[in-house]
Amino acid sequence: MREDEYHLDDPTWCRGCGLFAVFASLKKAAASLNLSPEDMAVITGIGCHGRFNNYFRAYGFHGLHGRPLPVATGVKLANKGLSVLVISGDGDAYSIGLGHFIHSVRRNVNLTHIVVNNSVYALTEGQTSPTSQQGFVSISTPAGSKEMPLDGLVLALASGAKFVSRGFSGNPKQLTSLLKAAMTHDGYSLLEVLSPCVTHNKVNTYKWFQSKIYDVDRDPEYDSRNRSRALALFQNQEKLPVGLIFREKGSSFDDLSLPGQIPIAFTDLKVEADRLNKLLEKFE
Amino acid sequence: MISGYAGDGVLFTGNVLGKILKRQGWEVVTYRDFPSNIRGEATNYTIRASLEKIHGRGDAIDVLMAFDCDAILRHIKSLAPGGVILCEGEATETLRPAERKGKTFHKFPMRELARKNFKNEIYKNSILLGGLCYILNLDFQVIEKIISEVFLERKGEEVVENNIEAVNLGCEQAKMIIEDQERHNLIERPDKGRIFLSGNETIAFGALAAGCRFFAAYPICPASEIWQWLVHVFPDFNGLVVQAEDEIAAINMALGASYAGVRSMTSTSGPGASLMMEGFSLAGMAEIPVVIAHVQRAGPSTGLPTKSEQSDLNMWVFGSHGDFPRIVLSPGTIEELFEFTVTAFNLADKYQCPVIILTEQNYGQNFYTVDNFDLSKVHIDRAMLLSQEELLKKKDYKRYELTSDGISPRAIPSLKNGVHLVESVEHNERGYRDEDPAVRVRMMQKRMKKLKSASRDLIPPKFWGTEEASIGVIGFGSTVSPISEAMGHLAEQGIPSKYLQIRTLWPFPAKKTERFMTSCEHVFVVENNYSGQLSALIQGQGIECSKVIKVTKYSGHTFRPVEISSAILKALKR
Numbered sequence: 001m002r003e004d005e006y007h008l009d010d011p012t013w014c015r016g017c018g019l020f021a022v023f024a025s026l027k028k029a030a031a032s033l034n035l036s037p038e039d040m041a042v043i044t045g046i047g048c049h050g051r052f053n054n055y056f057r058a059y060g061f062h063g064l065h066g067r068p069l070p071v072a073t074g075v076k077l078a079n080k081g082l083s084v085l086v087i088s089g090d091g092d093a094y095s096i097g098l099g100h101f102i103h104s105v106r107r108n109v110n111l112t113h114i115v116v117n118n119s120v121y122a123l124t125e126g127q128t129s130p131t132s133q134q135g136f137v138s139i140s141t142p143a144g145s146k147e148m149p150l151d152g153l154v155l156a157l158a159s160g161a162k163f164v165s166r167g168f169s170g171n172p173k174q175l176t177s178l179l180k181a182a183m184t185h186d187g188y189s190l191l192e193v194l195s196p197c198v199t200h201n202k203v204n205t206y207k208w209f210q211s212k213i214y215d216v217d218r219d220p221e222y223d224s225r226n227r228s229r230a231l232a233l234f235q236n237q238e239k240l241p242v243g244l245i246f247r248e249k250g251s252s253f254d255d256l257s258l259p260g261q262i263p264i265a266f267t268d269l270k271v272e273a274d275r276l277n278k279l280l281e282k283f284e
Numbered sequence: 285m286i287s288g289y290a291g292d293g294v295l296f297t298g299n300v301l302g303k304i305l306k307r308q309g310w311e312v313v314t315y316r317d318f319p320s321n322i323r324g325e326a327t328n329y330t331i332r333a334s335l336e337k338i339h340g341r342g343d344a345i346d347v348l349m350a351f352d353c354d355a356i357l358r359h360i361k362s363l364a365p366g367g368v369i370l371c372e373g374e375a376t377e378t379l380r381p382a383e384r385k386g387k388t389f390h391k392f393p394m395r396e397l398a399r400k401n402f403k404n405e406i407y408k409n410s411i412l413l414g415g416l417c418y419i420l421n422l423d424f425q426v427i428e429k430i431i432s433e434v435f436l437e438r439k440g441e442e443v444v445e446n447n448i449e450a451v452n453l454g455c456e457q458a459k460m461i462i463e464d465q466e467r468h469n470l471i472e473r474p475d476k477g478r479i480f481l482s483g484n485e486t487i488a489f490g491a492l493a494a495g496c497r498f499f500a501a502y503p504i505c506p507a508s509e510i511w512q513w514l515v516h517v518f519p520d521f522n523g524l525v526v527q528a529e530d531e532i533a534a535i536n537m538a539l540g541a542s543y544a545g546v547r548s549m550t551s552t553s554g555p556g557a558s559l560m561m562e563g564f565s566l567a568g569m570a571e572i573p574v575v576i577a578h579v580q581r582a583g584p585s586t587g588l589p590t591k592s593e594q595s596d597l598n599m600w601v602f603g604s605h606g607d608f609p610r611i612v613l614s615p616g617t618i619e620e621l622f623e624f625t626v627t628a629f630n631l632a633d634k635y636q637c638p639v640i641i642l643t644e645q646n647y648g649q650n651f652y653t654v655d656n657f658d659l660s661k662v663h664i665d666r667a668m669l670l671s672q673e674e675l676l677k678k679k680d681y682k683r684y685e686l687t688s689d690g691i692s693p694r695a696i697p698s699l700k701n702g703v704h705l706v707e708s709v710e711h712n713e714r715g716y717r718d719e720d721p722a723v724r725v726r727m728m729q730k731r732m733k734k735l736k737s738a739s740r741d742l743i744p745p746k747f748w749g750t751e752e753a754s755i756g757v758i759g760f761g762s763t764v765s766p767i768s769e770a771m772g773h774l775a776e777q778g779i780p781s782k783y784l785q786i787r788t789l790w791p792f793p794a795k796k797t798e799r800f801m802t803s804c805e806h807v808f809v810v811e812n813n814y815s816g817q818l819s820a821l822i823q824g825q826g827i828e829c830s831k832v833i834k835v836t837k838y839s840g841h842t843f844r845p846v847e848i849s850s851a852i853l854k855a856l857k858r
Contacts, residue, residue: 041697053705054716059697060705061543064566070533074540077524078498082697103529259519265545267522269495273659276493283479
């Protein structure tokens with residue numbers, strides 16, 4: 001596949017927005033995995049990332065704020081032949097949709113979940129988000145945020161996630177390879193992208209991220225098969241771990257629960273009356 | 285009625301008795317009144333048997349089997365003249381003579397006999413069944429067969445034998461104390477081509493027959509039995525049930541699966557429905573078919589989770605943000621519950637909007653005898669869902685194409701030549717975000733137009749009674765039973781009446797309702813809620829409502845027919 005097969009339109013995000021790197025990397029990853037746009041479903045939440053469907057060509061569902069994961073769960077279970085991607089923001093995944101996030105980890109449906117984390121509510125003009133640092137000054141917390149930030153990767157690891165990774169918009173090459181790894185993982189895969197918002201977040205800039213990042217992919221000593229080692233990475237508040245943090249094999253929900261070979265969406269609904277009547281015998 | 289405390293086995297015993305009566309060939313209706321608690325509070329199980337078709341619990345109790353004396357105090361007022369009470373204890377002295385008059389009391393030591401003979405109180409239930417079987421003159425072979433059906437697989441032969449012995453014991457005990465005139469002779473009749481099931485099981489079966497293959501829900505009383513039936517049968521039909529983390533997820537999962545081409549459903553009640561409001565609006569905007577079965581319990585808030593009410597009409601007719609098309613069906617009998625469930629899936633596919641099956645705990649969790657469902661009437665119509673061949677012929681596929689009836693052809697993911705976006709944001713024909721006022725107006729009109737187009741397909745109100753009558757009753761849902769029997773009470777007094785059963789609550793059948801009301805001198809709108817939501821809905825249609833008298837009940841219980849007929853008589857006297 002050629003990358004331009006997925007290019008529907010030129011994005012209109014702010015110049016310098018981290019989402020451009022996600023867009024470019026996703027086109028590259030999809031092309032190298034040879035996925036046709038017809039076989040991809042991209043489910044998005046509400047936020048700047050939610051414009052993805054207007055630029056990326058594939059089947060798409062732009063639903064409600066915080067709800068792309070359950071929609072994607074329905075889509076994937078209905079048609080297991082589809083490659084299903086969820087793109088959400090930190091507000092989507094870690095605030096209003098936090099319950100869906102943890103339960104999607106537990107459920108382990110074969111989805112790729114990209115959380116574009118810019119630590120701010122950008123589309124609504126810059127409020128504090130659940131990943132904003134304590135003290136973050138914004139229109140919603142003019143005296144600085146009093147709440148502690150949460151880390152979605154720690155939550156995922158603690159909830160039994162089998163694929164946990166983090167990329168950075170400032171490193172599109174790594175982002176592409178993480179995307180490919182996430183999209184080929186069988187089961188729920190989390191890829192958080194540290195994605196600077198150049199308009200509303202003057203704290204977490206490209207430069208700031210570059211100074212904080214610790215890339216496990218460059219550490220030959222690091223073992224991404226060890227969950228406790230992965231969790232230990234997050235003890236150091238000074239460093240932001242990126243790369244393939246944790247991966248293990250396991251049966252996906254799809255493998256465990258889908259009843260047949262044929263995707264549910266293509267089930268022949270003509271059922272002989274005898275088969276149905278047989279079920280009524282229990283009520284006699 | 286069998287009455288005791290939760291944990292006594294009242295529900296189980298009642299279910300078995302219902303089945304025995306059904307096998308004897310009778311029309312059976314149950315009325316299960318149980319607390320939202322596993323143990324320790326009063327549970328009352330009314331079983332009504334009749335030679336004629338019945339849909340509800342009726343007016344009075346003929347036989348009361350009481351596990352304790354409190355049950356007598358609770359139900360003495362509902363006991364029919366000549367009624368018989370069998371009770372574990374004797375403490376009836378608290379009753380006033382007027383309350384005792386015309387009723388017979390017997391000590392029936394179920395617990396004591398169970399302890400003495402089986403060293404296990406659990407057998408009190410089968411002893412009670414034996415007593416009832418003597419009073420009702422039921423066929424012992426039928427009882428033996430059902431007991432073995434119920435226990436053999438789960439508990440083994442010894443338990444079956446013990447239970448049969450307990451039934452015998454109860455029967456012998458009853459023989460010693462019951463006079464012949466206290467017995468009822470429920471003669472055996474043929475039981476062919478009939479089933480005995482709950483409304484929730486009916487919805488589940490209807491969904492399966494209609495081609496539903498994806499179901500997501502969150503546990504809630506009194507709707508969970510729909511899921512609990514489907515979860516067993518779906519695997520054999522390539523279907524899937526998913527337990528969602530909450531109702532928000534449940535409806536969004538159903539929408540995702542439906543977008544991908546599967547007939548999808550969720551079910552809920554009270555607070556769960558409130559959580560679904562967000563997704564309900566999404567279904568309307570994105571034009572995704574979905575069927576929502578709402579089994580109403582008494583609200584507001586957590587309310588009475590296992591009791592019946594009709595107070596969620598407003599939420600589905602008017603609920604959620606923005607204007608969008610929705611269809612709300614209101615089945616009035618178990619047969620209609622089956623038919624309307626099938627219809628709901630066809631309407632959802634055809635009009636690409638949410639369709640609600642609005643029923644009540646009274647139907648959802650009670651058991652009814654019905655003739656085997658007529659599967660020859662089940663037609664699955666996927667309407668504008670495009671096949672790959674059809675889609676390949678399209679030159680320029682647009683998901684939200686403007687058409688004369690507002691309905692656009694629907695493609696599903698993975699098909700060639702159909703790539704598109706479904707959008708919750710206002711969008712153009714292609715599904716892409718568009719805030720142009722002209723586009724907004726066109727798309728709004730397109731979506732709302734579908735309801736006008738749907739009017740020819742909607743289930744019309746059903747007329748009951750005498751055309752010339754000047755007294756009219758209007759109701760929806762499971763009030764069919766008490767209203768139709770109340771009309772019988774009025775007829776006995778020489779007062780003819782008629783009844784309009786509203787079967788589609790939205791779009792509301794305003795013209796037919798207005799015509800009906802114009803032909804009446806008095807209109808009684810009967811509903812199980814406080815404010816009279818149906819009355820308000822009628823009034824909201826601009827129909828002249830000065831002759832409307834509201835008859836409401838909101839105790840968590842359905843109407844008894846006599847409550848409706850007396851309300852009507854009282855109003856007429858004024």
